[in-house]
Amino acid sequence: MRLCCDVDLVNRLLPEMNMKKKRNTARAQLSIGKKPGSHLKDGTLFLMLCTAKDRNGAKYLIKGNVEQVFVRFVDEGKATIRFKNPQQDICINKADPVQLKCFLSVLRQAVQGKELDRLKLSVLAPASTKNVEKPKSKLCILHRKDYPLTTNFPGSLEQLQISQCRLKRIDSRIFQLKKLEILDLSENVLETISEEISNLKQLKQLILNHNQFVTFPKNICMMFHLQQCIGYLDFSDNGIVELPNHLCELKNLVTLKIDNNNLCSLPPTFGRLRRLKFFSASNNRIQILPAGFARLRLETVDLSGNPFEIADKPKYPTEIMESPDLEEICARAIRKMRVPYNEDVLLLSLCxxxxxxxxxxxxxxxxxxxIRYTSLINLTVISTTVTAIDNSGRKCVPIxxxxxSTxxxxxCQNSGHLYG
Ligand SMILES: [Zn+2]
Incomplete structure (x- = not known):
């Protein structure tokens, strides 16, 4: 019976002697079994704790020696086994909850001295290096020759960078990495992202600068899990011409980098990115911002190198309002009543x-x-740090x-506010 987990070994005597020990978590293998060389009929069972430092393991007698087992957080993969002699607590962490429950059940039976024959426990053996190594959480591949073709990516990865490997598509094995939080595929030749990206339920940062995206991969904004967890997006140095309205569904987006693309505008819903703090869209083709932009409260903003149309005085509306036609009335109603639509039920042009x-x-x-109405806003009102939009140091942009209706x-003209 074996269990791989993180272990903190706490010596209960140290506080009594007024000594403190720094917590030292180690990857470990716990096993229950007989000592090697013990007589077949000798059913004495031990719990063995093996770590990378001590692969041969420390053995703890089980029967009559387990003072208590704390199982309150067993569903989170945590438990503590308290021994009488030596006076130590083995604090288990990051175990697979199912395996942990199974392990503790065997331990309980061993403590009670029950059905020992049926447990069929093997003889305790030193742990293999693989089992006591810290699971790999970070992997960085910067050369095509290092790309794993015959081996799998470690399932424990939390950060993965694959850059300068001329990737044309994202390997579906990457979408199996359930713990992945940071995916950096910058400096490749990617154009699209498959819908499988929604399998990455922990994904917080997606870095795709210096690729060949022309359209923003809308599916990132449509998947519920990604909408909740993505906080950092970097699409700088691509050829993106438009951001989708659905971008505002990324409720926890804090950083958006979209410098050096071909954006002509920002979506009208951009102001709904309430958590956004760091925004840069320098060197695009943006001429004017949507009014909702003034609703944001940013830490930094960089909109330099865009051809903003800056008039000294705000332009007043010149367009004359026509009566709404049938198309306008229908479209208004669909949006008002939040009727769901997509390319499967409507023509793409209507969508x-x-x-x-x-x-x-x-x-x-x-x-x-x-009726269109334009004005100027000073970026310093909405952001703590502002990069001037041109060489003359301007920080005002048109919205x-x-x-x-009139x-x-x-x-709006009376209140001075452009947005609701
Ligand atoms: Zn109105």
């Missing part, structure tokens, strides 16, 4: 039309039939708002 809705400050969605426009 794009619906995606391009502009929201008036009153909440109404409008399309062609709207545009759309209104559903009534809403008047309200």
């Amino acid at each position: 794009k039309y619906l995606d391009a809705a502009r929201q008036c400050l009153c909440g109404t969605f409008c399309f062609r039939c709207s 545009e708002a759309f209104h559903c 009534k809403c426009l008047a309200r």
Whole structure:
């Protein structure tokens, strides 16, 4: 009976002697069995603790020697076994909960001296290096020749970087890495991401700069798990022309880097990225920002190298409002009632039309039939640190708002707010 886990060995005598020992967690193999060389009929069972430092292991007598077993957090892979002699606690952590329960059940039977014959426990043997090595959590591959072709990626990986390997697609083995938190595939030739990325339920950082994305991989924003956990996205140095409206579904996005792409605008819903703190979109083709941008509260913002249209005075609306036609009325209703739509049920052009809705400050969605109103905002109002947008040190950028009616426009002009 064996169990691989992290172990903290606590000597209970040390506090009594006013001594403190720093916690020292080690990867370990725990096993229950007989001592090697013991007589067949001698059923004395021991618990053996093997670590990388002591592969031959320390043995603890079980019967009459286990004072208590703490199992409150067994479902989280944690438990503590308290021995009488020596006065030590073996604190188990990061064990597989199912295996841990099984191990503790065998231990319980051994403590009670029950059915020992049926346990069929083997003789205690030193742990193999593999079992007491710390599971690999980080892997960095920077040359094509180091790319694993015949071996698998270690299942324990939390960080994986594969750069400069001319990857055209993401290896499906990567999507099996359940613990992966940081995936860095910068400096490859990727153009798309498969939907399997939603298997990475712990993914917090996705780094894809210097690739060949032309469209932003919308599926990142559509998967529930990714919407909840992604906090860092780096798509700098690609050829992306547009960000999807669905980007605002990434509720916990803190950092977005999208410098050196071909963006002409930001989606109207951009202001809904409430957690966003670090935003850079330098060297794109953005001429004007959506009004909702003024709602953000950032730490740093860099919008330098964009061809913003900067007039000294805000431009007032020149467009004349027409009466809404049938298409406008239908589209407004679909967005208002949150009718779900996608490319399976509607023409792609209609989906794009619906995606391009502009929201008036009153909440109404409008399309062609709207009044555009532009103004300037000073980026220092919404961000602690601001990179000037041009060489002359300007920090003001134009923003545009759309209104559903002349009534809403008047309200906006009176209040000075461009957004609801
Ligand atoms: Zn309105």
